[in-house]
Amino acid sequence: MDSSVISRPRPPSSHIDIGGPQQALLSVRGLIKHFPLSRSMFARGPATAVRAVDGVDFDIRKGETLGVVGESGCGKSTTARLVMQLTMQDKGELVFDGQTVGSRALPLRDFRRQTQMVFQDSYSSLNPRMTIEDSIAFAPSVHGVPHKQAIVKARSLLDRVGLSPVRFAGRYPHELSGGQRQRVNIARALALEPRLVILDEAVSALDKSVEAQVLNLLLDLKEEFGLTYMFISHDLHVVRYVSQRVLVMYLGEVVEIGDVNEVFDNPRHPYTQALLRSMPSMDPNRRTEEPPLSGDPPNPINPPSGCRFHTRCPHAQPVCSQTPPPLSDETGHAVRCLMYQPGSGHSAAPMGVAA
């Protein structure tokens, strides 16, 4: 590929790195989103809601890839939509490079330009009536780039993601294969020169050989454009491969977050341990004999009291159903479990610090 066709994009004035490399690109604090359920006229008791995201805190550092894993229904995708501000949170705030999202310093419009998303379903996320070149050029046009210039940009991006503009620019989404469409979605996400790209199961629907091509492309683009990724996937192998840090969610809460090798080699939360043991062994002589977890995750409408995992946890003790564990505040590897909290009352916990 001719690298001179596209020069490394210069960040427009609004994209200047404000806080320096040490400051987190995005800080999420106390994020809560409950989806209220419609109730019948005669229902008694308090109104019920699906507690999709229930007090989530995390940081995404500049230039890293944060992997997000968890079972379906644990709130991964809702978190992604909240970060994109496609759904508005009930409570909590997002701080993007030191500025509160939605404040006067960083209005939503400016924030959205710096944050883009790629979805799982490559077909339904493209407008079927637009050629792919128009799809890519659409967002820059909306943000005030002259149409001609936007088209030139779109073509160079197409070239960059490995689709020759001469052959592909005028095609419609249905004329492309799944892998090609996902490349278009990636090009479209990059058209606004974002700093943060959220990849919500972006490679999950692709065949393995195509998945590898797209993953390599994503890693190249990250390097080239200085991007930061939030990478949501249920494929733990892929998450380990692309991420520097990983966040594990269970029933709307962060249960463990840390350096990817730390979490994969030395998982601390019992849920993370079970999740990792659920990965197929790839060795027919060492097959899994016992399912690491039985049953399905509990209902997020009425999550278990105390620690939300205690209903399926092999180490659960009476205290676990009473005390909701806090997320420990170690910087490298934090975990939400009473077994690691000094003086929590769990028999495996370290002794409390003497006063």
Add this chain to the structure above:
Amino acid sequence: MSVIDMPVHTPDTVADSTPFLSIRDLHVRFSAGRKTIDALNGVDLHVARGETVALIGESGSGKSVTLRTLMRLHPPRRTTVSGRIEVGGRDVLAMSPKELAAFRGPVVSMVFQEPLLALDPVYTLGQQIEEMLRRHEPLSRDQARARALALFERVRIPSPERRLDAYPHEMSGGMRQRAMIALALACRPQILLADEPTTALDATVQIQILLLLRELQHELGLSIVFVTHDIGAAAEIADRVAVMYGGRIVEQGTMSQLLTAPRHPYTIALLKSRAHGAMEPGQRLETIAGSPPDLSALPPGCSFAPRCPLAIEACHAAVPPLTPLGNGQTARCIRLDQTASHTQGFVHAARP
């Protein structure tokens, strides 16, 4: 399991040498408007009693078509089938509609990828299982209900009595898939066809379903044909694996043979392109250049040749013959002398 006396095959009858299911030179062609799609181009597959065979491949490789053809589920007007399928010595392709109805269910049954689409949304699960039982066996309502309940217990659905009266949408994905398996086992089939049964499930639930299938297979002496694109899932359940590409089986062998000593260039490339636990950070994934073949315009030679790094002129001229590699492993490739050196190191310590 006293209520339901499943046929008792001891697990040790596994090594029955005469294949119970045999597919020979199967070709399937669909006509869609002006185009014809060559979905299967000469598939040979033999499955013994009590054996689990996995079909691995990417979308469009012909895995699902093979399963559906086995049950004759394709619309006959738009499908041309040639070749031979025998199950227990009977020719499936020559069956009359009446024979087929008796064949589907008691002899061969199928578990689909998406139970929500495969189950009827307006009947309870109990009704659906009872209907199937009473269609094939002379049972009273109560007897059918008791059998359905026993099946639900067998696939370990919690509070089975209550779940029999549930509609499919009221259950979680894992529970629905268990119910689907119960339905497929209702008439005590001898072959279970599983079409990506765990693809839509979470990892924690996937392993539960895989273990359940393995256990049922041992207990009931089932033969299972398991279609998947996930090599990991296949490694958990299959005795033998067949890798499909462009409507042909390109390599076949035991699970360990394929993982430790793959010989077809496609199998090798597929294993190399996976992200796995033993990778160095920053190490690039090895990819397969190009894209899967267009089934409406297949090349005359090896369908992998356009993407194959080892391809020579002869590869493009004719479809390579099936070459035996010893110990039952076979591959469809004429460059096998070149691939022997690529063969170590595919079993990775995947888990921490």
